[in-house]
Amino acid sequence: MIDLHCHMLPGIDDGPDTLEEALALCRHAVASGITHSVVTPHIHPGRYENDASTIPSAVSALRDALVREGIPLQLGYSGEVRISAEILPMVLANRIPFHGEWKGKRVLLLEFPHSHILPGSDKLVKWLLQRNIIPMIAHPERNKDIMRDVSRMHEFVQMGCLFQVTSGSLSGRFGEIAEQRAKEIVAEGWATVLASDAHNLKARPPELADGLAVAIELLGEEAALRLVQDNPWEIVACQFEGAA
Numbered sequence: 001m002i003d004l005h006c007h008m009l010p011g012i013d014d015g016p017d018t019l020e021e022a023l024a025l026c027r028h029a030v031a032s033g034i035t036h037s038v039v040t041p042h043i044h045p046g047r048y049e050n051d052a053s054t055i056p057s058a059v060s061a062l063r064d065a066l067v068r069e070g071i072p073l074q075l076g077y078s079g080e081v082r083i084s085a086e087i088l089p090m091v092l093a094n095r096i097p098f099h100g101e102w103k104g105k106r107v108l109l110l111e112f113p114h115s116h117i118l119p120g121s122d123k124l125v126k127w128l129l130q131r132n133i134i135p136m137i138a139h140p141e142r143n144k145d146i147m148r149d150v151s152r153m154h155e156f157v158q159m160g161c162l163f164q165v166t167s168g169s170l171s172g173r174f175g176e177i178a179e180q181r182a183k184e185i186v187a188e189g190w191a192t193v194l195a196s197d198a199h200n201l202k203a204r205p206p207e208l209a210d211g212l213a214v215a216i217e218l219l220g221e222e223a224a225l226r227l228v229q230d231n232p233w234e235i236v237a238c239q240f241e242g243a244a
């Protein structure tokens, strides 16, 4: 399985603090059936000052440690970009890393605040689409506006956004409402991928099997496997140079 959203680089955001903790997350990912993890540090101006120039060296260091420790996890990278006006100049200055491509468009993992959908989010999405960038909206099932009213997603569905549902939401790790919303989003066929959004071993571990089991109940095995294998691979294969 391929995990497109996780925080496993040490000391760079609210993921692991140390290399040892990061390696423990990587070992857990492998034990959980994950072969490829695309690490996505927060890019949140004013809070987490990561960008395309700072992330690759942290990725290289963790890749070296994986080889040293004999942990068979392939690492790619991108970022989880918090929506704000400040990201527009960052996009124009090539400071935002992309996951890869989906149907000819570059894929950007876009995070809304958990509290609500900011006014103007639709305009920012259109601005990105005009530049051949397709937003993959992170964990819509955990956004409070969408938790209150799932129809708040419609305009983003209609604009062609991709959606990343968090595996643990499907299995109830984030409460009943997030579970219900996650199931609705998957059952509607809106989810592009399931991802772990891993931060640590306890509350948010790098696992996909729990969500996959629920997705199989909802969609059947073939369609559910697309969410953890085919679709994420289509987006990120270019990062791994065909080495599956």
Ligand SMILES: [Fe+2]
Pocket (backbone or CB within 6 Å): 005, 006, 007, 080, 138, 197
């Ligand atoms: Fe995240």
